[in-house]
Amino acid sequence: MNYVSINFYIFVVLCVILYYVFPMKYRWITILIGNIFFYLTVSSETFIFFLVTGVFSWGLGCLLYVVNKKSVYKEIVTKIVLGGAIVSITIPLFVVKYSSFVINMFTGNIWKEFIMPIGISFYTLQMISYLVDIYREKHEPEYNFLKYMLYISFFPQIIQGPISRYEQMKQQLYHGNQFEERKFVKGIQLIIWGFFLKFMIADKASIIVDTIFNDYDVYVGWYVVLAGALYSIQLYTDFLACVTISQGVAALFGIEIMDNFNHPYMATSIKDFWRRWHISLSSWLRDYIYIPLGGNRKGKICKYINLMLTFGVSGVWHGVGYKYIFWGMLHGIYQIIEDITAPIINRVYHRLKIGKDCHIRKWLARFITLISVMIAWIIFRADSLRIGLHMLKNMLALSNTTILFDGSILNLGLSYKQMLVLLCSIGILIVVSVLQEKIELREYILNMNIVCRWGIYICVILTIMIFGTYGLGYNAQDFIYGGF
C-alpha cells in the first residue's frame, strides 16, 4: 500500500467516514487506529521496533520535563538527559541505515542490511524536535502515550514527511475537527494535483533519467545535461507530489500540513534555494543543528564551519554513501562561496548601475543557482560518487549539440508523443506555479460554477488516466524521498 495505490484510497475513505461518524472528542482515536493499520500493512515486521522507539522517546519526554521542573541541578541534569535522549533515539537510525556501510568501509566485508522501518528518518527528527522543544520549554510533554503515538505516526506524512513540529500538529490532531466542505474539497484537489505531478511528470521523466544514468558510460555532453535537468524536475515533482497528496489526505480530516516547497527552482541563491526546498528539513536543521552550533553569531570562520557541519548532517540524513556526504558538503561550499563573493558581485552590479530589482540580474542569479543545484543533483542521483564525478566530466564534452535536434532524444525510452505529453505537463506546472503566485488557485476553482468546476476535475482525472505513466508494463516508481 503506497500513496498512489487503490488500496490506500479505500483505506482513506474508510478512515474519513469513521472519523466524522465518531464524536468530536474521540475522533483522534480513529486516526490512531488508521496509523497503526497503515504501519502494519506497509511494514509489519518493524512495527514493534517503531513502538519501542515511541515508548522510549515518550518516556524521555516526560522525564525531561520532570527533571527540568524539579531537579536541583536543573541545568546540568536536563542537558545530560536531553543529550542521552537524542543519542539513544538517533542510534537506531544510524544502526539501521549506516551499520552495513561503516562495517563495509572498515572491513571490506558486505553485511546484510537491516530492514528499514518506514519513515525512520522522518519520525526520528520529529522525536528529536519534540524533546528539544520540551527542554526549551516551548511546550509541555504529551502525557497521553496514545496521543503521542498519534503525532509521530500520522499516516499521511510518515513515509515522506513533512517533518511537522508537535506544536503545529497537536491542536489539529487531538481536538476533533468539524467537517468543512471547502477544506474537504481542497484536499481532493490536492490529491488530484499530486497524481498529476507523479504520473504526468515525475515517472515520465524518470524513464529518460534512468536510461542515461544506468548507461552513464555511453552518454556524454548534452545527454548528461538533459539527464541532470530532467532529474531536477523528477525529484522536485516526485517529492512535491507525495507532500501534496499527504496534505490532501490530511485535509480530508480537516488537518493542515505545512508546505514543504516554495518554488525552489525560482531561487536566486543557494541560501534562498534551501529556504524553498524541503522547508521542514531545512528549518529543522537550522533550529536544531545550525543555531545550537552557534549559527553566524561567532564570526565568519565559525559560521562556515557550522554551515559545512549542517550540510554534512543533511547529506548523511539523505542516504548512505560518500555521494550523499559530498552532495551535502557541496551545498555548504556553494553557500560559503556565495557569502564570500556577494560583496564583489554587488560592487560589480553597482558599477554597472544594475539594481537589485533588475529582472536580468534576478534571472541570471536564478540560472546560476539552478545550474549549481543541477550539478549537485547529478552526484546525488548517480550510483556512486565516482560515477557522479565521471558523469560531470562527461558533461563537459558539449560538442554533441545535434542530438537536441536530430531525434536522438527519442531513443531514450520516451516516444515522440510521450515526450510531448511530458513537455506539456511541465508547461502546465509552470503555468500553475505562476498563477499560484498571483491568486489562490484552489480557492478560485472552488468559486467557479459547478459545471466548470466539475469539468476541470473530470478533465484532469481523465488526462492522468489516459496519458499518465503507471500501471502494468511500467515499473511504478516508489516515491524517491520515501527511500531516505
Added chain:
Amino acid sequence: MHKKRFFLRGILFVGILSLCICCVNSVLMPKYFYDNDWPTSSTYIGFYEMKKNTIDVIFLGSSHAVAAFSPQELYNEEGIRGYSLACEQQNMLTSYYWLKECLRYQTPKVVVLETRMLFDFFDNEVMNTTEECTRKAFDYMHWSKVKMEAVRDICNADKEQTIESYLFPNIRYHDRWENLTVNDFIFNRDSAHCELKGQAVMKWHSPGTEYEMIYEDGLKEKSEMHEFSQLYFEKIVNLCNDKNIELLLVKTPCKSSNSSKRYYTMVEYVEGKDIQYIDFNEQKLYEKINYNYEQDNADTDHVGFSGARKVTRYIGELLKEYYFIESTVDEQWEKTREYYQQLDL
C-alpha cells in the same frame, strides 16, 4: 442538511466520473473484430447475443481450435448448433472459466476441447501462454462470480497481475492512446459482426512441407503434460462430469516433432475413462477424412478454410453417431448461412 447535500453531490460526481471512465476504458480496450486474424472480441460479444439454451456443442481451445472448428459448417452439414469459444493462445484456465461462463447461459451436450495447450507452449509463462492473450480472452467476459474467480486465480498464478487492472482496464491499456485508430471509437459498428460464431477463417496456404503423420507402428514415446494446464484440464473434466456433458478431446492437424509423443500421452490418459480422444495427425484418421496437409493447412500450426471443413465434417458425423446430437433448425444459424457461403467464393 448541508452535509446531506454535499453527500448527494458527491455521489452524482462519482457517477458522472465513473461514466466517463467507462467510456474512456471502452475506447482504450483493444478490439479484435471480424477483420482481425483472431477475432477474439467478436467471438465473446457474439456468444452473449445467442439465445439462452440454444447451443448443443461448445468448442474450446487455442488458435488451433479457432481455425479448425467451424460452427456454421457443422450446422450446414449436420444441423448441429455449435459455438466456438476458443481463442488465440487459450490456456486451460481460460478454457475452464469460459466453459463455466458458458454454463450460465447454455446447456451444451458436448464440449470439444483442442488439446495443444495441455503441453508446453511458452516455457517461461506460468499459465503456458502470454498475459496479453489471457487478458484478451477475459476482457469481454461479463462480470460475474465466474469472472471474479477467474481473475483471482490468474492473479494467484501470475504475481505480476492485479485484480485492479481487470476492474479498471485503463491500468493495463492506458498506454494504448498512442496507437488508437478510428476503429477504436466506432467499435459498435464492427462488434455487430459475429457471424462466424468463433471461427477464424484462414484462406492462405504456407504450411511448408515435410509433414509427418503419426503411424501406428512408430515409437510410442510420451511427453509430460504442462503442470498448470493439467490442473485446469482436470477441472474441465470434473465440471463436464458434474453437468453430464460429454467431453471430446481433439488434436487438429499440425506439424510438430512432438505430435507423436503428445498423441500417446493423450491415448494413455483417456484409457479406461469415458472420454474420447481423436487426433487428426494419426495416419488412419488423416487418410479417412482425405486430409492434405499442404493444401488444407494455412501454416504449420493452423488449419486453413478447406481443412476446417474436413475436420468439422468429421466431428459432425461423430457428434451425430456417437453422441446422438440431433439436427435442429435454428434461425441464429440460418441467417448466417449466406455470409459463410460467400467466404467460400
